[in-house]
Amino acid sequence: MIDRVELRTIHMKLVHPFETSFGRQYTRDVLLVAVHEDGVQGWGESVAGDDPFYSSETTETAWYVLKEFLIPALLEGRISGEAGSFYSESAFVRGHNMARAGLEAALWDLKGRKEGVPLYKLFGGERTHLPTGISLGIEPRVEDLLALIGKYKQEGYQRIKIKIKHGWDVDVVARIREELPDVPLMVDANCAYSIEDADHLARFDEHKLMMIEQPFSYEDITDHAKLQRRISTPVCLDESIKSVGILRAAIELGSCRIVNIKQGRVGGPTAAIRVHDLCRDHGIPVWCGGMLESGIGRLLNIHLASLENFTIPGDISASDRYWEEDIIDPPVVLEPGGRISVPQGPGIGHELKPRLIEKLTEAHEIFDRK
Ligand code: OSB
Ligand code: MG
16 A cells, blocks of 8 residues: 655756757756655656646646645545556546656556566566667757757767757758758657648658657647648657547547657556557557656656557657756666667666755655555
8 A cells, every 4th residue: 555655846957958849948847756655665757847838737737636636546545556557547637647647657666666577577568778869959050959969979869859940940951961961850840830831841851851740739630630641751749649539539530650659748657558559550650759857757768668669769868968967876878879778677777866856856745644
């Protein structure tokens, strides 16, 4: 029985500002969830953003939903505490996927630690080394972006993703292609465009992009299908895919050829595996997205990305691409050949840095079983 749950917000500074079509970010408030059972702790991260700009959730809304609804249900025994049942048992909360996912993640880590098994084995993953890519933000000048691409290509990242918005799109890609005609390249619009831009976006077709990620608003499943019929570059959905139900609609309509899986966005690891399986069954390759996670969320992503249908290098980059010092020990590192290895230790598989976590903490609350 889970006898204690802790919520904690830590404040972390990015090594380099990260700009998307919805804004520029210098720091990250990370919501951590810890569960305690028989003296063992499990840790999870809720990937909600500081602001409701990527999705409607924020660290504050996730904290509220956890504190008022999910944690009481767990501590009063209305939710069993079994990681594999949490997604269905917590479905009485509608939406708030990232809040639910943070607690489910902590339950999985606890289960892995108690059973002495790394999470990827509990998830049914088999691969132990994952090819990986990097997501680069919008920069003040194209030259700055080119320099960053050069640096990270040199380090070994196998795929470059750049963020785009109106005024920073086809011309930037054309410049990159002049310098690097063959680098595996893709773009992510984070919802910045609409169907009126279809002709403009079709200009990407001549640049051999791996895909264009989430060009239109998250609810525009139909317009994404129209765009996919109009352009040859594969459309990938990120923000839109919040559940298996929406994924089924997207598949039937032909809204995408590739799916970005973020476990937090879909409601946790169990939901992520269902999305993965449905995509596999329809011949849709997936890759693992990122939300500028701390090491705790990053390790969970690595375990999930070991599943067979994660065939495209994802946004799981090394700790030092985000943070001066990560809260896990050891940090996630990029290995020769641009690969990340799947941890073999129990649960998420690395130790934590409790003193650093304490130092970065801005809010902390403990909930005990009565
Ligand atoms: O759209 O994939 C996205 C970061 C924050 C919010 C949304 C996105 C991203 C990234 C960075 O692209 C992924 C990462 O390196 O964690
Ligand atoms: Mg994205």
